[in-house]
Amino acid sequence: MQKILLTVATSCLTFLLSSAQPVVKTTIDKNEILIGQQFKLKVQATFSDDDYFIKWINIPDSLQHFELVEKSKIDSIFTNQKLSGLLQTFTLTSFDSGKWIFPAFNINFNLAKGDTAINLFTDSVPVIVSFSIADTTSTLKDIKAIKEVEVFNPFWYWVAGGGLMVLLLILVYWWYRVKKKNKKPELTVSKLSPFEEAMEAMNTLKTFNLSVPKDVQQYHIKLIEIYRNYLSRKEDKDYSNKTTGDILIAIKTNYSSKEVLNKSATAMRFSNAVKFAKYIPPVSDSEGNQQLIKDAIGLIETSPSN
Known part of the structure; x- marks a missing residue:
């Protein structure tokens, strides 16, 4: 009986090892952002297309402390011309200051043969959202004394404008006299009908x-x-x-x-x-x-x- 049980256990272990187990990987490009700044979350699942049917994650447009800005198309990964994984990038932001945990999401893998399903979760990642940090490295400068307002007198501008206007009138009059002086006489009308x-x-x-x-x-x-x-x-x-x-x-x-x-x-x-x-x-x-x-x-x- 012990030999029979050992043989069955070995067979089951061999079957499980023959099927490549799916793997979910989560990466984030930054863990600290300013309010309204965006960050990218990448989710990649590696699995055997022959062994599993996958139900991909669905991140809502709005969730606590975070907003979904954009999500890329789901990219397929192929190995030896066979589907071996999926990859999607999510662009997110936050308008709440504080230290928040971006939640995990479930990815469901159903075995192609049998009713068994495997549920894997993306990693929950911490994100710190803060205001703009004040620059404390710059040296302080003395307060400048109050500067008196200079009174602007436009009188000379009016004088210059009037002078230009007079000069323009003189040029127009001179041009008119020269044109009138050089004006060609009108051609005489033909005496013929x-x-x-x-x-x-x-x-x-x-x-x-x-x-x-x-x-x-x-x-x-x-x-x-x-x-x-x-x-x-x-x-x-x-x-x-x-x-x-x-x-x-x-x-x-x-x-x-x-x-x-x-x-x-x-x-x-x-x-x-x-x-x-x-x-x-x-x-x-x-x-x-x-x-x-x-x-x-x-x-x-x-x-x-x-």
């Missing part, structure tokens, strides 16, 4: 070589400039800085002939394509565009205003 001036200006377009891309672009810029100048003189309005859309709206409003609007729109948009899109048209198209402007001017001359 708007129609005659436009036709004469179009004759100068013959100097551009329409087979050269640079000349083609300048040709169309000058052509639309002539048309803008004609409309400005004809209607006594400044069209030099108006957009193509604004000019076409004005033509539609001022002239009843739709042909004037169509020819003007076609010619101006064609020239804009050459100017902005770098389009190089055939010579015949450029000459045809000039003819559209001439036709539009001729129609305006004979068309009654709205």
Whole structure:
């Protein structure tokens, strides 16, 4: 009977030793903090994934004397491509001064084979929470005597400000006189009618070589400039800085002939394509565009205003 009992005991001991016992380790980065300062608590459990099912700890957001600030994700630890442990870091703080014990928490390990469970606890750790410590190492300094308040008199500041203002007025007056003296005389108005001036200006377009891309672009810029100048003189309005859309709206409003609007729109948009899109048209198209402007001017001359 003794031999049988010894054999059974040896078998049980061998079974228990064959299963790696789980281990829980608790570490803290500092045991003394100031009020509101944070510290980190790390909990690591080492166990065999084949032998145990683990129920991990759950630290509440608030517990006596301590507040949970943040908790990291639960990191898995692998050995030989098998899960061998879990690790989690908790960031905590305290707003109560004194010496406190951070409590222990239970981690439950259930055997994969059988109903037996092992309960292990994290370590309870002491934490001292204190106020800021006064610096007693610095030397004491004598109390300084009372210093009389100096009376500030802004009089000279006002004098300096007034002088600068007078100087500024003098500079403005001098600039105005110089500008008025050097002002260029206004250009004399042409004695030609708007129609005659436009036709004469179009004759100068013959100097551009329409087979050269640079000349083609300048040709169309000058052509639309002539048309803008004609409309400005004809209607006594400044069209030099108006957009193509604004000019076409004005033509539609001022002239009843739709042909004037169509020819003007076609010619101006064609020239804009050459100017902005770098389009190089055939010579015949450029000459045809000039003819559209001439036709539009001729129609305006004979068309009654709205």
